[in-house]
Amino acid sequence: MSEIKIVRNTAPKQKPDENNLVFGKYFTDHMFEMDWNQQQGWHDARIVPYGPLELSPACTCLHYGQETFEGMKAYRNPHGEIYLFRPMENFKRLNRSNERLCIPQIDEEFALKALLELIKMDKDWVPHTEGTSLYIRPFVIGTEPSLGAHSSSEYKFLIIMCPVGAYYATGLNPVSIFVENEYVRAVRGGMGFAKTGGNYAASLKAQDVAAEEGFSQVLWLDGVERKYIEEVGAMNVFFVLGDEVVTPALQGSILPGITRKSVIELLSSWGYKVSERRLSVDELLEAYKKGNFTEMFGSGTAAVISPVGLLRYKDIDMKLSDGKIGELSQRLYDELTGIQWGKCPDPFGWTMKVE
Amino acid sequence: MSEIKIVRNTAPKQKPDENNLVFGKYFTDHMFEMDWNQQQGWHDARIVPYGPLELSPACTCLHYGQETFEGMKAYRNPHGEIYLFRPMENFKRLNRSNERLCIPQIDEEFALKALLELIKMDKDWVPHTEGTSLYIRPFVIGTEPSLGAHSSSEYKFLIIMCPVGAYYATGLNPVSIFVENEYVRAVRGGMGFAKTGGNYAASLKAQDVAAEEGFSQVLWLDGVERKYIEEVGAMNVFFVLGDEVVTPALQGSILPGITRKSVIELLSSWGYKVSERRLSVDELLEAYKKGNFTEMFGSGTAAVISPVGLLRYKDIDMKLSDGKIGELSQRLYDELTGIQWGKCPDPFGWTMKVE
Ligand SMILES: Cc1ncc(COP(=O)(O)O)c(C=O)c1O
Ligand SMILES: Cc1ncc(COP(=O)(O)O)c(C=O)c1O
Numbered sequence: 128m129s130e131i132k133i134v135r136n137t138a139p140k141q142k143p144d145e146n147n148l149v150f151g152k153y154f155t156d157h158m159f160e161m162d163w164n165q166q167q168g169w170h171d172a173r174i175v176p177y178g179p180l181e182l183s184p185a186c187t188c189l190h191y192g193q194e195t196f197e198g199m200k201a202y203r204n205p206h207g208e209i210y211l212f213r214p215m216e217n218f219k220r221l222n223r224s225n226e227r228l229c230i231p232q233i234d235e236e237f238a239l240k241a242l243l244e245l246i247k248m249d250k251d252w253v254p255h256t257e258g259t260s261l262y263i264r265p266f267v268i269g270t271e272p273s274l275g276a277h278s279s280s281e282y283k284f285l286i287i288m289c290p291v292g293a294y295y296a297t298g299l300n301p302v303s304i305f306v307e308n309e310y311v312r313a314v315r316g317g318m319g320f321a322k323t324g325g326n327y328a329a330s331l332k333a334q335d336v337a338a339e340e341g342f343s344q345v346l347w348l349d350g351v352e353r354k355y356i357e358e359v360g361a362m363n364v365f366f367v368l369g370d371e372v373v374t375p376a377l378q379g380s381i382l383p384g385i386t387r388k389s390v391i392e393l394l395s396s397w398g399y400k401v402s403e404r405r406l407s408v409d410e411l412l413e414a415y416k417k418g419n420f421t422e423m424f425g426s427g428t429a430a431v432i433s434p435v436g437l438l439r440y441k442d443i444d445m446k447l448s449d450g451k452i453g454e455l456s457q458r459l460y461d462e463l464t465g466i467q468w469g470k471c472p473d474p475f476g477w478t479m480k481v482e
Numbered sequence: 483m484s485e486i487k488i489v490r491n492t493a494p495k496q497k498p499d500e501n502n503l504v505f506g507k508y509f510t511d512h513m514f515e516m517d518w519n520q521q522q523g524w525h526d527a528r529i530v531p532y533g534p535l536e537l538s539p540a541c542t543c544l545h546y547g548q549e550t551f552e553g554m555k556a557y558r559n560p561h562g563e564i565y566l567f568r569p570m571e572n573f574k575r576l577n578r579s580n581e582r583l584c585i586p587q588i589d590e591e592f593a594l595k596a597l598l599e600l601i602k603m604d605k606d607w608v609p610h611t612e613g614t615s616l617y618i619r620p621f622v623i624g625t626e627p628s629l630g631a632h633s634s635s636e637y638k639f640l641i642i643m644c645p646v647g648a649y650y651a652t653g654l655n656p657v658s659i660f661v662e663n664e665y666v667r668a669v670r671g672g673m674g675f676a677k678t679g680g681n682y683a684a685s686l687k688a689q690d691v692a693a694e695e696g697f698s699q700v701l702w703l704d705g706v707e708r709k710y711i712e713e714v715g716a717m718n719v720f721f722v723l724g725d726e727v728v729t730p731a732l733q734g735s736i737l738p739g740i741t742r743k744s745v746i747e748l749l750s751s752w753g754y755k756v757s758e759r760r761l762s763v764d765e766l767l768e769a770y771k772k773g774n775f776t777e778m779f780g781s782g783t784a785a786v787i788s789p790v791g792l793l794r795y796k797d798i799d800m801k802l803s804d805g806k807i808g809e810l811s812q813r814l815y816d817e818l819t820g821i822q823w824g825k826c827p828d829p830f831g832w833t834m835k836v837e
Pocket of ligand 1: 384386
């Protein structure tokens with residue numbers, strides 16, 4: 128399993144304009160692929176030209192949603208070197224998702240090795256322009272070519288990559304968020320902590336409604352009591368309540384974000400009191416009334432830090448940080464992106480050089 | 483959109499042995515396919531040789547679980563004619579699933595027309611042996627070739643078909659069911675009523691645990707209070723409690739089964755009192771102690787009626803119908819399969835001939 132076969136792309140594509148990168152549209156010249164079956168386990172690791180998959184129309188992932196994925200980035204520093212940000216955290220999370228979805232575990236060290244190899248081959252695809260990066264999508268799909276609602280007997284693990292633009296084209300910008308009251312994304316006992324298709328499928332409807340009303344994301348409430356804050360579409364959330372920074376505890380229904388973890392570690396190192404705990408909408412409303420809820424932001428790989436300028440719950444609008452970028456949001460954004468793009472020291476050892 | 487282009491399979495496969503049909507493994511010579519995009523809507527309807535799909539590794543269904551499906555059967559009657567059972571119910575349900583998953587609606591009449599055409603082309607694949615049938619799998623997948631957790635801008639609708647054996651090789655047989663206490667399949671506000679990958683992905687883990695312990699399926703409880711009965715893996719459930727037949731009401735978290743609907747209609751026509759209502763495990767335990775809970779069965783396209791001989795909740799074993807086939811289960815099974823395989827009159831007009 129230590130060998131990665133390489134088939135070079137003999138017809139490399141023209142790279143897209145770095146100043147007009149649309150998220151998730153332009154893929155690099157190569158992808159990593161390996162297969163699993165009961166006899167051989169994971170086998171046939173290979174880097175091949177990026178291109179379509181041939182899948183049986185009956186295959187498990189197309190019917191029963193047995194699929195997991197990750198999202199991470201490679202960044203180019205001012206010296207032109209390429210760095211990853213906490214990549215092992217992603218592969219560990221992938222395995223936790225795999226466990227929940229009855230997908231065989233992947234050798235995390237080997238996955239990292241494969242990723243490094245792939246990035247080296249497509250290194251010219253890591254964009255140079257300020258704020259851009261290479262988005263990396265490892266994913267696993269059940270590929271047994273037969274119907275039946277049981278775990279697949281065959282799988283594919285792939286890594287595909289695409290250069291992406293700055294999330295905030297015009298600089299960091301506050302977003303409006305809407306507390307979702309009708310739809311539920313995930314529930315205790317479900318698979319909310321896993322990065323798997325079904326969780327995103329369940330969210331589409333609410334996201335569409337929110338977008339129509341001019342909101343960028345919905346804030347999910349817990350599925351049981353529908354009063355405790357969970358997370359937004361693709362971000363974890365933080366609230367500044369007086370001298371406490373609160374983020375919902377990980378209780379199985381939300382994704383354990385790697386940016387979330389980094390924010391907690393950073394804030395703690397700066398001397399902030401960070402609480403991972405239950406937080407109800409009512410508590411937020413109370414705090415807002417008292418002038419004690421002053422700042423909110425989301426954390427995720429895509430946007431890094433996303434300041435929230437407006438939070439709507441039913442017909443109550445909570446305006447935060449004067450609708451501007453909160454102080455803590457800005458500081459966290461600067462520090463995290465500074466570390467990621469190699470402009471600041473990395474005291475935590477979070478980054479990993481792609482040799 | 484009224485034209486279906488036909489590309490005949492010039493290399494038809496050998497048909498599998500009708501006495502050894504494994505569910506979901508052998509597909510017929512053709513499949514139906516059509517595509518959707520924003521400009522053209524549903525277009526390019528075609529029947530083509532059954533074969534692999536070429537999908538972008540970035541396509542929506544492989545990452546974000548935007549996929550819906552149906553399951554139905556075609557039956558051969560003693561005169562060799564082929565019949566469908568309530569097929570429009572399936573296409574209507576597919577559209578309800580599509581609506582929840584932000585997938586464009588399909589013209590139900592057209593889908594039926596396409597299915598009839600497809601069955602006619604592969605009519606020799608509808609098996610003749612007692613208890614066998616042709617399983618039909620319509621499904622829709624999001625196929626936009628780019629990443630991003632939003633509704634796909636492209637879709638494929640397909641119908642694939644496979645001959646399947648009798649569900650109970652040795653005749654109707656009681657199964658053992660286990661009340662699931664840890665995992666949750668779906669919750670109010672979620673997508674439990676839709677036939678979509680994520681619901682099945684969420685179930686895999688519990689099914690695996692149950693299978694290891696010798697149970698054939700788990701019985702799901704509601705995700706909020708974890709005390710009300712929902713359904714089992716791929717069946718709705720019915721309980722005979724004194725002179726009342728109870729089945730969980732449709733409140734958004736369980737699949738509205740077409741067999742369930744037919745059972746309710748049949749039972750009512752026979753003069754039974756059928757209640758669609760909330761039913762707690764505690765009520766079941768109470769009724770069992772009093773000798774008032776005498777029979778339980780599942781209903782679904784695959785098994786039609788599945789008598790339950792043993793229901794386990796925590797460490798309490800409820801033995802039902804003496805571990806044999808309950809009286810009502812047998813009567814419903816005989817009547818429903820009689821109608822489906824054209825051996826009994828069809829007073830409800832449920833069957834539809836494939837001309
Ligand atoms: C549902 C959800 N929550 C939170 C996050 C943030 O996680 P991370 O910081 O690891 O990107 C993401 C995105 O990855 C997500 O999809
Ligand atoms: C979750 C679930 N519940 C119930 C059913 C039964 O529905 P039907 O009777 O329409 O087959 C099925 C199978 O189709 C199912 O997958």
